[in-house]
Amino acid sequence: MLYPKTIEQKLGFDKLRSWLHEACISPLGQYYVQKIKFSDNFGMVEKLVSQTAEMKQVLEVGENFPSQNYIDATPYLKQASIIGMQLSQEAFSDIKVSLNTINLCLSFFRKQEPGAYPLLSEYAQTIEINPLVTDSINRIFDDRGQVKDNASTELGRIRRKLLSEQAGIRKRLDSILRNAKQQGWIGDEVSLTVRNGRMVIPIVAEHKRKLKGFVHDESATGQTVFIEPTEIFETNNEIRELEYEERREVNRILQELTERIRPYVPELQKAYHFLGLLDFLRAKARLAQELSAINPTFIQKQQIEWHEARHPILHMSFKEAGKKVVPLHIELNEENRILIVSGPNAGGKSVALKTVGLIQYMYQCGLLVPLREDSTIGFFQNIFIDIGDEQSLENDLSTYSSHLTNMRHFLAMANKRTLFLIDEFGTGTEPGLGGAIAETILEELTQSGAYGMINTHYTNLKVLADNTKGLINGAMRFDGAHLEPIYELEIGRPGSSFAFEIASKIGLPKAVIQKAKEKLGTQQVSFEKLLKELDIERKVFAEKNTSLGIKERKLTQELAEYKKLKASLELNEKKLINEAKAKAKLLISDANQLIETTIREIKEKKAEKESTKAVRGKLEKFGQVALKPEVVVEEKPAEELYEIETGSIGPGDYVRIAGQNAIGQVLALRGKDVEISIGDLKSTIKLSRLEKVSRKAYKTATGDREVKALSKGIDLNERMMNFSFNLDLRGKRGEEALGTVDQFMDNAIMLGYDEVRLVHGKGDGILRTLIRNHLRGYKQVHEMYDEHADRGGSGVTIVKMK
Template sequence: MLYPATLEQKLGFDKLRDWLRDACISPLGQYFVEKIRFSDNFGMVEKLVSQTAEMKKILEIGENFPSQNYIDATPYLKRAAIEGMLLTQAEFSDLKVSMHTIKLCISFFSNQEEGAFPLLAEYAKNVRVDKAITDAIERIIDDRGQIRDSASPELSRIRQKLISEQAGIRKKLDTMLRSAKSNGWVSDDVSLTIRNGRMVIPVAAEHKRKLKGFIHDESATGQTVFIEPTDVFESNNEIRELEYEERREINRILLELTSKLRPFVPDLQKAYQFLGLMDFLRAKAKLAQEMSAISPEFHNRQFVQWSEARHPLLHLSFQKQGKKVIPLNIELKEKERILIVSGPNAGGKSVSLKTVGLIQYMFQCGLLVPMREDSSMGFFQNIFIDIGDEQSLENDLSTYSSHLTNMRHFLTMANKRTLFLIDEFGTGTEPGLGGAIAEAILEDLTKSGAFGVINTHYTNLKVLADKTDGLVNGAMRFDGEHMEPLYQLEIGRPGSSFAFEIASKIGLPKAVVNRAKEKLGTQQVNFEKLLKELDIERRVFSEKNIELGIKERKLSKQLEDYNHLKTKLETNEKKIVNDAKQKAKTLIADANQMIENTIREIKENKAEKEKTKTVRQNLEKFGKTSLQPEVIPDQEKPEDIYEPEEGAIVAGSYVRITGQTAIGEVLNIKGKDAEIRIGDLKSTIKLNRLERVSNKTYKAATGEKKLKTSAKGVDLNERMMNFSFNLDMRGKRGEEALGMVDQFMDNAIMLGYDEIRIVHGKGDGILRTLVRNHLRGYSQVGGFQDEHPDRGGAGVTIVKIK
């Protein structure tokens, strides 16, 4: 069930219907466009969407599918079904080319692999265009839509005789024309022409009596008359008789051909219905291509789980202007069925609401929807909306009365299979009373089990959503610092209307704003102030988390370096001890040998005084030279280097975050923000939180220096041998994973790979989303998709590289 009757116009679906109507080639497809209806049959919706997805696939892969001659010949078939009626030559020409298109469509599907396009191929199997009738038309009608000379022996005879007679009369007239030119009756540039179906000679009016014959016409100025000479009267009469015979023979042939066509009319009517469906599906597929729409997973239960959904009409409009739509991420589930959206005016609440309604409606009409591949569609039997002003003088309805009338219908008809959308809930009357009535209505809608999205400014509804099961708050994000809407929906917290801040920005006197705050009361002001502060604090803590991530990454790196160094030192220590032991053994052996030699020489020389003294000196010299310890110079402890540098911060500058030790390089400047790189991590930091440092400081802190053209070359052979097209990052943290992706992508691009795999696991999908968002920043990435379900499915991303 749909409510109200103007739902299509309120959501903007009528504009999509107009787009489809214009995209159809023939009235056959346009007839299907007019028949588009919202379906509350799950199987029917699944079939319609799948048909469109199959046609979109056909257009995308560039198959040779017919794209012209989608001619509506159904009126001809209705006339042909009546006994005694005949179709004209032009109508048979249209039948010929359009039936050829139908046969091309059927042939296309019959030539595809089994299961390539199951729904459309099955439809095509039931369509029949009998070869007997196409051959019969082909024998009569040529490719220019004319009757062939060979259509019948009589027609061939008539046309041959007609050609002979026309050649004879032309010969006679050419002779007369040359004579007239030589006599000066006609100018030299005049040639034979036709008037009233008869060949005539243009003659100057002053010479018209010099040429005997019948005057058929004269020029607009009266200076030229067109004369049929008496010598060719009979020949022209003969030609006229032959033309009448030709016409009668053609009518007989067409009557006979129409009779042959008559038995095939029922099959052909089905065939033209198939042709109209193909035209219609081509239009839907083209619309899907324009919107980058997909066929997401479809489940027979009530929920909304959309990622990066885009308003279809905004997408089409912005695409022409070269702008991009800010996408919508929204989830409605059993415990959070009704979303209460709040935020400032002109912040995007109404657009978000219509996006939800239009996308759900168009999907259940069989159209593909613009969102990300990992989204899922639920199924609703009822869609109710309360958008815009429904006041009516005829029905004596005010704006608020019309809203209450809609609410009465919602409360009566809403159930668990209903999706409702309410814009500016409770407005149109005294705020206190309106808020109370809105709260009571919301409580009943919650009990009904229906799903919905409600836009409101009422604080009591935000409080109710915070403490009631089935309700959840949402906010349209707003930049409180620059007082600009961000058009992003954030689910889980209420939004502030920022009324006082906006009033101050546009120049409303400060005294007026202060008095307004006093009149509102401290409780409400404090509530709005708290919402604003929470939004600012969220952004501050988001920056703090980035800084903590940088510190944690640096600490992990230092711990890793420490452990590596410790292991290396322990290993070196063992090597040194072992070397020392080996040298000691050698020295001891040498010393023992020296002592033994000394003793032997003393004995041999019988303790001769001089010889004994020399031997002792040699022994002492050995002890001094071989056993003397090596002198190790003291190493000075390096001091930390920090040299600030004057000048503005620009791209390429080295900077330090104020109060931190982390030092990085500026990659880009965006207004008051700077994109910096600290190690493998990129982050955006306010310029006023950065201070410029020297190259020496950067090199001392990181050990890095700018690459020069004389840098050592890359060993591609070694990289290619060590590279794997499969990256497994399961269990990694976000910052670490992005660093791995960057290194992996650099190597893949350098080595010329056109497809790689990133294994991130399924889990909650956080790492998967982080990786895919990061990949979108690479211009070399042509696209990515889930792996085949048998090889990991959503736990693996296949990346296509241009």
């Protein structure tokens, strides 16, 4: 079921229907375009979309698939089915070329391997054109659609005689024309022409009586007359009679051919419906190519899991302008069936809503949809929408009454197989009452099990979505620094309307805005402020996550390289050990041989003193050279940064946390726990984790600053929860801003933030300069620079800590 009746116009599907109508070549395809309708039959939707996907594949493969002569010949076939009727030569010409196209299409699918295009190939197998039909037509007609001379023996005889007579009369007329030119009756540029189907000569009117013959016509000015000479009058009559005979013979041939194809009219009509379907599928496939559309995973249950969904009409218009549509990521499932989308006006909420409706409607009409390949599209039997102003003078309906009328239908008919879309839920009446009614209606729709998407500004609906099973918040992202929409849908958190910020941007007086905030109340203002800060923090942390991801990938790569290097070193070590063993073995062998030789020489020389001394010297020299150890230089360990002292630890002593560089002073001992102060931070550490250091080491670490005992403890958890790394200083005076900055920086340093963000606005740059000069006095500040241009530029200062 669809609601309302104008759903196609509201979603924009009528524009896609018009595009398809123009893309079809023949009225047969256009007939199918007019028959497009939303289907609530899962099998039918699957078949229609699969046919379109197969045709898109055919066009993308680039094979020689016919793209011309998709001619609708069904009116001719209806005429031929009537006994006694005769088809014209033009009709048979159209039938000839269109049947040729059908045969080429059938031949294309029959040549494909089994399973290539299963649906279209299966359909093509049901189409048959009797060869007798095409052979009979091809025997009679040539490629130009003219009846051939050899279509019959009699027609061949008539045309040969006709050509002979025409050639004879032309020779006689050429002779008469030359004589008339010589006599000066006509100009040299004049040539023969035809009037009333007869060959004539143009003669200047003043010489018309000099040439005997029949005047057939004269020019518009009367200066020229067209005369058929008397001597060719009879020949022209014979030619005219031959033409009549030719016509009668052609009609006889056409009558006979019509009777011959009459028995095959039913199967020909089926073939032309097949041709019309192919024309229609070609149009749908071309639309899919235009949209870069695909056939996503289709499941027989209610679900939306779309990645990079693009509004089809917006995509085509942006494509012509050379721009790109910002894609949406949308997910609705059993746990989160209804999406509550909030955010500022002109932020893209309505476009997102129509994107969901149009894509689902397109798919269940058999069209491919502009999604990413890994998307999943579910099946809905009902689509209800409430978009736009439906106030009616005839029915005496206001805008709000119209919305309530739609809601009445939604509540009565919505079920688990329904997809509903509501734009600007609850507007058109007093906000308090409208919000209450909208909340009650939303609760009822949630109970129905329906799936849907709702655009709203009401805070109570955002809170309801956060606390109700089946509902989930979503927001159209907005650049809070530039107050510009980003057109991205973020699911999981509500969005701010940025009403006050937009009012400031357009120049509404500050006093008016401040008074409005006071009237609204601190709770709502704080809620909007929190949403804005969350959006800014989300952007910053998203960038940090990206940076960490890059570092992690780099670390993984370096780790892999380290493992590879380690394996290589271990392999080299084994090789070196093996080489050393082999060398040692060889050395021992040489040494043994030398020793044996030495002993033999001593024995042979009978231990003569000088000879023995020389031999021993030779042996000692070999040992000194071969067995000389290599000098290995060991790196001395680096000196420890801090000198560790001995003795027990007591109050007032300086200590270091083992394995860290943090040094503090002992405030008190509590059994095995020690209370120490590190800078402005007081903490309790296990005694076993502390090492006693000298005062000199403490001064080196702290820069000669004395430790100041804290007069009272600090609740770090509370400060951490209440601290935001983003400080907005816009609108503050210099002295007030610097005081706020000091307090902010103290908390940031104590909590260990390595980066904070100060929003001071651009203006004349006075506040920015004042703040940055003040921050240069902080030893903990490493550097300051402008925020990225997309997030505030010089209107925001990023402070990095040491």
